[in-house]
Amino acid sequence: MQEHVADPLAGAIVDGRYRIISRLARGGMSTVYLATDNRLDRPVALKILYPHLAADRFFLERFEREAKSAARLSHPHVVGVLDQGYDGDIAYxxxxxxxxxxLRDTLNEKGALTPxxxxxxxxxxxxxLAAAHQAGLVHRDVKPENVLMSSDGRIKIGDFGLARAASASNSTATLIGTVAYIAPELVSNAAADARSDIYSVGIMLFEMLTGRQPFTGESSIQIAYQHVNSSxxxxxxxxxxxxxxLDELVQWCTARDPDQRPHSATALLGELRHIRTTLSDRELDFRAAMAGPAVGGVPGSDTGRLGTQPINTLPAAAGAAAADDHSEDPNRTTVIAPSYQRTTAIPRTPLPQGPVRPQVPDGTLPAVPGAARPRGLSKRQERAWERERARQARRPAVALRPGNRRRRGVVWAVVLTLLAVLAATAGWFFGMGPGAPISIPDVTGRSSADAQALLQQRGLEFSLNEVFDEQIERGLAVGxxxxxxxxxxxxxxxxxIVSKGPELFEVPKVLGLTEEQAKAKLQAANLTAGQITREYHASAPAGSILGQDPSAGEHLRRGSAIDLTASAGPEPFDVPDVTGESVEDATSDLQREGLKVSIAQDRVYDREVDAGKVVSQSPASGTVVPGDTVTLTLSLGPRMVDVPSVVGQSVRDARRTLEDLGFEVDVRNFFFGGDDATVRxxxxxxxxxPEGSVITLRAF
Structure with missing residues (x-):
């Protein structure tokens, strides 16, 4: 049954009480989750309305009324409604x-079942269903998917959560239900009552016996049309x-005219149990070797898909008319009309077609075994009539000893007197005596002792259950x-229920962890990470946790925030300038600042920096942090260049030649010869x- 699907609400707490574990299913108006009731420590199925419905005030008012009506229904074969409420914009x-x-899973696995x-x-x-009908509720969507079969053998009919009380039903119902099991009167926009559920039960029995649905088609309209126009x-x-x-039972339940069906689920239950006791073991354990093609369907149609689609409205071609109340959910249940409530001793009506149980004009079966067989019966009808006559024959019609009439009168008087006494005693017991109903007082917020005393004053027997509560202090009553x-x-x-106060959780140690690891560890402890402050640290890597407040070992409420201090890594500083220094001095200066030193493999000539000293560094400027690397390039000193002889050249040509080679030229002229003078x-x-050195020229 459980479907594990990722959901945004997974892990959330609704109304401070219900912790959502996983999503079970999605429907036409809500999503159903598996949740834990933290107050009573038990699993529940939590149905949460879709947001657009939760925002509808009129829908919420009806939702609350219907939930209260369903909560009053308590039966071992009906899924119980435990609670209803709101949490912000969530209605649940x-x-x-x-x-x-x-049951759908069973049919998918086994196919046709034995009778x-x-x-x-x-x-x-x-x-x-009989219990629900007697309480004034009608399901309107009976199908195998809503028959829940627990692992310990219990069977329950589910999804009564949105049924309305009969006293609150005053509008025409919208066409609602699952098309494969929908009653004809719902397709035709007639009112729904207990007999609508009985029709769905008949369709479900047909599928259980045959392994398929009676009507199939390529569209929902085709299937609904068959419900209205075909038997x-x-x-x-x-x-x-x-x-x-079994044929008769299915036809009785699925008669197109509701008046031809059982008037109540109680009447159907009696007939169903009677058939179980009268069929032979061979008939009960009969199993077909292989079922034939689907009846009333279209060859090749997808019965499993189409036959279980919810249907909201159908066009007039299918015999449906749109209802006035378009806000109704497609999967909701409605209520029995008042005229069908508390029906007693209603005789079973004849079947509309095919095999029937013979009836006399007053609508009852013959009471005398020797009654004349009605004329014009089919062979199947004759067998039914004979079985009924045999059953009636087993009932004694005449006493073996007539006895004394006066004595019988005395006996009857005594019996009636005893019955009257018993009735009066029962009336006193349940009206004013120990069996009289007692209103439960509101003890919320009282001390445990005061709450117990108040319950004892009312004469109530009670047990204590302590639970954690986020709002109510320890020792006070929750409810x-x-x-x-x-x-x-x-x-x-x-x-x-008495509060143990808020549940406290121990703060874990997160020092030395990364930020992500610390957040995950706090979340696992039902706490959260609060404000994160970052500080420079010479040795702690960036992102590691240096401190926490509160400290580890303290106990806090669920969801409390833990402030963290995280390392921002070492503090950056300006890179030192070591150019011009010897390699030994430069290395020492940089390592003193926590930096690593790398010497470039290639050295360069430099006119101004002596050989073996630092001519350049990388990075040359900006900021660094301890552990960063600075690469040093060493000088080869100035380049040595061959000095050419320029004697005999003009000063102009000699200067050009020497400067092109990287020398500086110092000219000393005699007799003011200028650039045209000749170098002597x-x-x-x-x-x-060395490149860059001075060459002195003398010219005249």
């Missing part, structure tokens, strides 16, 4: 969680060999189960000299 309904699978298994599985479903075929036409009683203003009798259990001598003359 808490329901009993039934782990296991659905014995089909009737056994249907029995609790019909019993649950459901006999199961034996699909699975030959099924008992005639009761059931909640006020519910009424119980003195012998019915009541639970007093030079110093040095020949050999080599």
């Amino acid at each position: 309904l808490a329901m009993e969680y039934v782990p296991g699978h659905t 014995r298994l089909a009737l056994a599985l249907l029995d609790p479903v019909v019993e649950g 459901v075929p006999l199961p034996s036409s699909v699975v030959p060999g099924l008992a005639p009683d 009761t189960v059931p909640s006020p203003p519910a009424q119980v009798r003195w012998f019915e259990p009541v639970t007093l 001598s030079q110093d040095p003359d020949g050999g080599t000299a």
Whole structure:
């Protein structure tokens, strides 16, 4: 049953009470989650309305009324409604969680079921519907997907959470339901009552016996049209060999005219159990080797897909008319009309077509075994009539000893007197005596002792249950189960819930972790990371946690924030300038600042920097942090250049020649010859000299 799907609400807490674990399913108006009730420590199914419905005030008012109506229904074969409320823009309904699978899963796995298994599985479903109908609720969407089968063997009918009380039903119903199981009157826009659910039960029984749905088609309109205009075929036409009683039961439930169906689920339950006891073991355990093609469908249609699609409205061609209330959800349930509430002793009506149980004009079966067989019966009808006559014959019609009439009168008087006394005693017991209903007082916020004393004053027996609560202080009452203003009798259990105060969680140690690791560890401890302050640290890598407040070991409420101090790494500083220094001095200066030194493999000539000293560095400027590397380039000193002889050249030509070689020229003229003077001598003359050195010329 459970579908694990990622969801934004997973892990959230709704209304301070329900922690969402995972998403189970999505419907036409809501999403259903598996959640934990933190107050009572139990799993629940939490139905959360879609936001556009939760924003509709009129819808929410109806939602609350319907939830209260469904909560009053308590039956072992009906999924219970536990709570309803709001949390901001979230409207939710808490329901009993039934782990296991659905009847749909069983049909998908097994296909057609034996009559014995089909009737056994249907029995609790019909019993649950009978209880709901007696409470004034009608389901309107009975289908295998809503029959929940728990792992311990319990069977429950689900999704009564949106049924409306009969007293609140005053509008025409919208066409709602799942098209494969929808009753004809819903397609035709007639009012829904208990007999609409019975029609869906009949369709479901047909599918359980045959392994397929009676009507299929390429569209929802085609299927709905068949519900209105065609009779459901006999199961034996699909699975030959099924008992005639099963055909009759399906046809009785699925009559197109609601008046021709069982008037209540209670009447259907009695007939279903009667058939289970009268069929032979061979008939109950009959299993077809292979079922034939789907009846009433279109070859090749996708029965499993189309037959279970929800249907909202249909055009007039399918016999449907749009309802006035378009805000109704497509999967909601509605209520029984008042005229069908608390129906008692309503005889079963004849079937509209095919095999029927013979009836006399007053609508009852013949009471005398020797009654004349009605004329014009089919062979199947004759068999049904004979079975009924045999059953009636087993009932004694005449006493073996007539006895004394006066004595019988005395006996009847005594019996009636005893019955009157019993009735008066029961009336006193349940009206004014110990069985009288007691209103549960509101004890929220009272001390545990005061709350217990108040319950004892009312004569209520109760048990204590302590829970964590974020709002109510330790030792004060959170409330009761059931909640006020519910009424119980003195012998019915009541639970007093007392707060243990907010649940506290130990602060974990996160020093030395990275920011992401620290946040994850705090979240796992049900805490959160608060403000993060960053500080320079010479040795701690950037992003590691240096401090936390509060410190590890303290105990805080769920969701409390822990402020963190994270390292921003070493503090940056201006890179030192070591150009012109010897390699030894430069290396020492840089390492003193925590920097690493790298010597460039290639050295360069430099006129001004002596060989072996630093001529350049990288980076040359900007900021660095300890651990960064500075690359030094060393000087080869000035380049040595051959000095040419320029004696005999003009000063102009000699200057150009020497300067092109990188020398500086110092001219000393005699007799003011200027640039046209002739160089008579030079110093040095020949050999080599450092690039950039001065060559002295003498000219006249």
